[in-house]
Amino acid sequence: METQVSSEKLLVDAALKQWQTGVDRANKLFGGASHEVLEREVAPGKNRLIYLLGHLLAVSDTMYATLRLGERLHPEYDAMFLKSSDRAVTPIASAEELKAAWVVVHERLQVEMAKLSAAEWLERHASVSEEDFVKEPHRNRFAILLGRTNHLSYHLGQVVLTK
Amino acid sequence: METQVSSEKLLVDAALKQWQTGVDRANKLFGGASHEVLEREVAPGKNRLIYLLGHLLAVSDTMYATLRLGERLHPEYDAMFLKSSDRAVTPIASAEELKAAWVVVHERLQVEMAKLSAAEWLERHASVSEEDFVKEPHRNRFAILLGRTNHLSYHLGQVVLTK
Structure with missing residues (x-):
């Protein structure tokens, strides 16, 4: 018997797939990058x-809180x-530490x-109160997912310039 | 009487809002940019x-075809x-022509x-056949919208580096 997937689920799945595509691309770009x-x-x-x-990584980590996960x-x-x-705080975390944290944060997410x-x-997402959310239903978790995916793309467009 | 907005519509609206946010940002970045x-x-x-x-602009223009609009x-x-x-074809269209076309293409879109x-x-979007779409329902118009929004963000991340 075929299972009918709901339209809602198809829409959400499309957004999750875009997010994961960005994360996978970042994995490749950062994962193989040397210290130099x-x-x-x-x-x-x-x-x-x-x-x-x-x-x-830090933005992705905030998503646990913002998405109330x-x-x-x-x-x-x-x-x-x-x-x-950049360069305002020294020292910063090492590349090894960041790469290891990256994997855990994104897999769990x-x-x-x-x-x-x-x-x-x-x-609602965590940055909007229950009262405000009644008037502003677009401030939902889904908007955060789309926004963070675009934020990731924005910076990946910069990262590739070093190639 | 209050109208109940469907979940599907809220999900789609969130994606359209992200697209328009990117377009508006591009309007500002390119619109005020001099020839220099x-x-x-x-x-x-x-x-x-x-x-x-x-x-x-060209990618946005292809969306009429890809989204079958x-x-x-x-x-x-x-x-x-x-x-x-870049620089492989000369001359290219003038900045005035591109900026004027940009407004029309995005407003109509x-x-x-x-x-x-x-x-x-x-x-389905236009790049997938009806036969393939039966097996691959994720190749829909919505995926194109999300993908193009991320593509726009990707390049806007580069554009801001010139500021």
Whole structure:
């Protein structure tokens, strides 16, 4: 017997697939990058790859909180990679540490996000109050997923310039 | 009487909003850019802004065909901005021409995309046959919308490096 997949689920699946495509692309770009490559700037005077690795990792880690999926794994990276620009904080976490954390954060995120139903994706995200959400139903988890996927693409477009 | 908006519509609306956010951001970045600024490369030896303007415009124009929304407006840009890399074709269209076309292409796209129901977003896109689509229902219009939005973000991340 064939199972009819709901339209809602197909829409959510498309967005999850885009997210994972971005994560997989980042895995390849950062995973194989040597220390020397990670020190490269995406353009003269702009962010180094190691900073973007940490920045994207820290943003992904905040998604546990924003999507209300449970405890974050690495709030300690916020000071280095979200609240500070590149080179403002020294030393930063090592490439080995960031690459190892990257794998764990994204694998767990994939598992947790896959558990959400379409109705749950349309629930409020953590940065909007229940009162405001009644008036602004577009401030839902799904909007966060799409926004973070685009944020990842935005920086991957920069990372590839070092190739 | 309050109207209950369907979950499907909320999911589609979130994706359309992300697309438009990207288009609006591009409007600001390219719209105010002088001839001199448009000649800048996003990084040494990489694409010039004028090329990325044409490239993003050409990709958006292909969306009429890929999303099966009607006739394309500017197939003539494909040779300059999709099939050729920057500086491979000279002369290219002028900044004035590209900026004017940009406005028309994106305004009309916004109107046409707003007409599609969630069920229509889940119909096949033009690059997949009806036979293949039965086996691969994820190759739908919605996936194209998400993919093109990420493509836009990817290049906007490069454009901002010239600031």
